[in-house]
Amino acid sequence: MGNNNNVTEFVLLGLTQDPEGQKALFVMILLIYIVTMVGNLLIVVTVFGSPSLGSPMYFFLAYLSLMDAVYSTVISPKLIIDLLCDKKTISFPACMGQLFLEHFFGGSEVFLLVMMAYDRYVAICRPLHYLTVMNRQVCILLIVVAWIGGLVHSMVQLLFVYSLPFCGPNIIDHFICDMYPLLELACTDTYVIGLTVIANGGAICMVIFILLLISYGVILNSLKSHSPEGRRKALSTCSSHTTVVVLFFVPCIFMYVRPVSNLPIDKSVTLVYTVITPMLNPLIYTLRNSEMKNAMEKFWCKNLTKGRIRMCHLN
Numbered sequence: 001m002g003n004n005n006n007v008t009e010f011v012l013l014g015l016t017q018d019p020e021g022q023k024a025l026f027v028m029i030l031l032i033y034i035v036t037m038v039g040n041l042l043i044v045v046t047v048f049g050s051p052s053l054g055s056p057m058y059f060f061l062a063y064l065s066l067m068d069a070v071y072s073t074v075i076s077p078k079l080i081i082d083l084l085c086d087k088k089t090i091s092f093p094a095c096m097g098q099l100f101l102e103h104f105f106g107g108s109e110v111f112l113l114v115m116m117a118y119d120r121y122v123a124i125c126r127p128l129h130y131l132t133v134m135n136r137q138v139c140i141l142l143i144v145v146a147w148i149g150g151l152v153h154s155m156v157q158l159l160f161v162y163s164l165p166f167c168g169p170n171i172i173d174h175f176i177c178d179m180y181p182l183l184e185l186a187c188t189d190t191y192v193i194g195l196t197v198i199a200n201g202g203a204i205c206m207v208i209f210i211l212l213l214i215s216y217g218v219i220l221n222s223l224k225s226h227s228p229e230g231r232r233k234a235l236s237t238c239s240s241h242t243t244v245v246v247l248f249f250v251p252c253i254f255m256y257v258r259p260v261s262n263l264p265i266d267k268s269v270t271l272v273y274t275v276i277t278p279m280l281n282p283l284i285y286t287l288r289n290s291e292m293k294n295a296m297e298k299f300w301c302k303n304l305t306k307g308r309i310r311m312c313h314l315n
Contacts, residue, residue, distance in 0.1 A: 007166035010095050010185075012088040013173045015079075015267055026083040032279050033076040039282035040065040040072075042296070049303075050295040056134040057123065057237070058292070060116045061285060063143055067112065068278035071105035074098060075274045079175050088175075092166075095177035100158045102176065102274070103201075106252075108150025110208060113245055115142040117215045120241060124234050125222045156200050160193045174267060176274070183260050194260035202256030209249040216242050240284050247277045 015025055047053045047062035078098070082088040090098070123130050157179060167187040174181045179197050183190040216238055223231045251273040255266065286292050 006168055007092060007170045007185075009089050009091045009170065010177065011171045012082060012090060012175055012177075013171065014082055014088050014175045015271070022083045026080060029076060029083070029275060030080050032275055033072060033080065036072045036076070036275075036279040036282075037069055039279065039286075040069040043282050043286070043292075044069070046292070046296050046299050050299045052298075053292070053295050056119050056139050057116070059136075059139050060112065060119055060143075063146075064109065064112055064116070065282055067105050067109050068281050071102070071109065072275065072278040074101040074105065075176055079275070082175065090177060095182075096158060096162055099161060099177045099179070099182070100154050102178070103157045104150045104154035106150070106273075107153035108146050109248065110153075110205065110252075111146035111149035112143070113212065113241075113248065114208060115146055116241060117212050117245075118142075120234075120238060121215055121219055124219050124226075124238075153200060153204070157197070160196060164188060164190070164193070173262060174270070176270065178270065180255075180260050180262055180266075184262060190260060197260070198256060198258070202253060202258070205249055205252045206257055209245070209253060212245050212249075213242075216245075236289070240289065243284050244277075244281055247280060248273055251277075
């Protein structure tokens with residue numbers, strides 16, 4: 001089936017048609033985006049600039065924060081601008097680009113969360129072998145595997161949608177270009193492609209989510225043999241990981257483990273995992289991690305002090 005269509009752009013209906021509601025959402029989402037970027041980039045710079053955060057756990061956390069920052073940038077700026085516009089349009093190539101990037105970074109994050117669970121399993125269940133098993137080369141390889149996994153997932157989604165004919169209408173009742181809204185606009189039968197989306201998105205999310213919950217259950221069960229201090233630290237770390245996993249996977253499973261359809265609640269659910277969750281991740285990991293908080297204070301105090309000294313010398 002070739003790419004044969006009369007549609008050159010799509011019209012996005014956005015989150016709401018109410019002008020007052022759009023103004024309130026503009027302020028809220030703009031603030032969320034600023035907090036998301038500051039929080040995630042703060043973690044990235046702190047981890048790579050602090051020798052005390054050289055363990056694999058923080059290496060993975062830095063890449064998770066980087067993914068969240070970029071993933072949020074794929075969605076939020078366009079959404080923020082559209083909240084100020086009467087007519088919200090997106091060209092066909094831009095729509096395909098957004099679809100590719102959101103699934104690329106979202107898919108990569110799914111695989112990265114698996115790598116982070118494996119890292120915690122080795123650290124807690126095989127502590128004596130931790131630094132040997134999770135050496136820097138292995139960590140880099142796992143990051144590359146996560147990127148490749150996201151790329152393959154995203155390419156499959158894009159190729160199926162790009163090959164569909166769009167004859168009109170071109171109105172998407174959503175604030176982003178995503179699989180199900182686009183499939184409903186295609187002027188051909190999309191039943192088989194819908195099943196592929198479920199397999200490539202929903203089924204993968206469901207299987208990985210169950211495996212992650214089982215792995216954290218195994219980790220928590222192994223804590224019986226640890227000291228009270230070790231148990232407390234491991235529980236704090238695992239609870240942060242589990243919270244992030246639930247916040248990310250539950251909305252994704254709701255969206256993609258079902259036949260092709262668009263529900264009124266879809267926009268709210270999508271807003272959670274595309275806009276709100278990337279903001280919460282750095283808060284979850286820093287507020288419950290004293291090592292990260294201490295490293296942030298030392299790193300930024302040290303660099304601010306250096307900056308003041310340089311300014312004094314220049315004056």
